[in-house]
Amino acid sequence: MIHLNDISVRYRDDLVALQPTSLRFGRGEFTVLLGASGAGKSTLLRCLNLLNKPSTGQINVDGIGAIEDSAALQTHRRQTGMVFQQHQLIERHTALANVLLGRIGYHSTWRSLFPLPRAERQIALECLSRVGLLHKALDRVDQLSGGQQQRVGIARALAQQPRLMLADEPIASLDPASSRRVLSQLKQICREDGITTVVSLHQVEFAMEYADRVIGLAQGRVVFDGAPDALTNGV
Ligand code: ADP
Ligand code: ADP
Numbered sequence: 419m420i421h422l423n424d425i426s427v428r429y430r431d432d433l434v435a436l437q438p439t440s441l442r443f444g445r446g447e448f449t450v451l452l453g454a455s456g457a458g459k460s461t462l463l464r465c466l467n468l469l470n471k472p473s474t475g476q477i478n479v480d481g482i483g484a485i486e487d488s489a490a491l492q493t494h495r496r497q498t499g500m501v502f503q504q505h506q507l508i509e510r511h512t513a514l515a516n517v518l519l520g521r522i523g524y525h526s527t528w529r530s531l532f533p534l535p536r537a538e539r540q541i542a543l544e545c546l547s548r549v550g551l552l553h554k555a556l557d558r559v560d561q562l563s564g565g566q567q568q569r570v571g572i573a574r575a576l577a578q579q580p581r582l583m584l585a586d587e588p589i590a591s592l593d594p595a596s597s598r599r600v601l602s603q604l605k606q607i608c609r610e611d612g613i614t615t616v617v618s619l620h621q622v623e624f625a626m627e628y629a630d631r632v633i634g635l636a637q638g639r640v641v642f643d644g645a646p647d648a649l650t651n652g653v
Pocket of ligand 2: 548549550551563564565566595596599
């Protein structure tokens with residue numbers, strides 16, 4: 419589905435954040451990007467949704483060069499759901515409103531959500547239900563636990579009906595039980611909807627537990643790419 423062809427990213431002359439890298443991501447694959455802080459995980463994720471324009475190389479989405487073709491780029495962005503380390507929800511709004519705004523666009527004002535088409539509300543509620551938070555739909559986000567907030571973030575991304583889901587350190591600030599719930603829900607959604615999913619983590623044990631494929635990064639280089647059971651210590 420996505421093919422990174424010899425991409426590299428250089429933020430400054432003296433810093434290559436990502437060395438020339440070629441990777442393919444197939445439909446429905448659940449990939450963990452594993453690496454220490456500064457390894458280049460966010461940089462690679464931002465290339466996958468083209469928030470970062472790589473310094474060299476091409477990105478093909480379904481065979482179309484998404485850097486050069488602006489229509490393909492727009493479509494690709496619309497079909498990419500993002501989950502962030504700091505969930506980036508509007509805390510004074512309800513869980514439901516955040517999922518709806520994710521769907522309709524944050525440039526819309528709160529008032530423009532009214533009158534709300536019934537179908538839109540239904541989709542948003544279904545997404546909250548998939549992450550086990552239907553009962554929290556009308557709670558303000560700042561009243562929810564960290565794990566619940568992150569799951570609202572997943573529901574918001576899911577409401578875009580994405581083909582690609584990117585999650586940048588989604589469990590970095592969660593306890594182990596909440597981390598497992600977040601990862602297992604991401605994996606279940608990937609399975610059930612066939613969404614290509616790439617999650618960055620720094621914990622080897624979670625990568626081994628959840629990934630179909632692990633890509634290990636160190637200092638901007640891919641140092642491992644394979645099934646998690648082939649992982650050894652030292653990534
Ligand atoms: P990770 O997500 O694995 O922590 P990053 O992709 O954020 O790694 O960073 C890779 C390298 O690029 C690091 O050395 C980081 O300091 C640098 N870097 C990341 N973003 C920027 C930026 N916008 N400007 C300059 N350097 C950056
Ligand atoms: P968090 O720990 O992330 O704040 P919650 O407060 O939502 O999570 O979880 C409270 C309880 O509900 C937990 O004991 C958990 O086992 C259960 N729970 C959470 N999500 C689900 C779900 N999707 N299906 C069933 N039970 C759930």
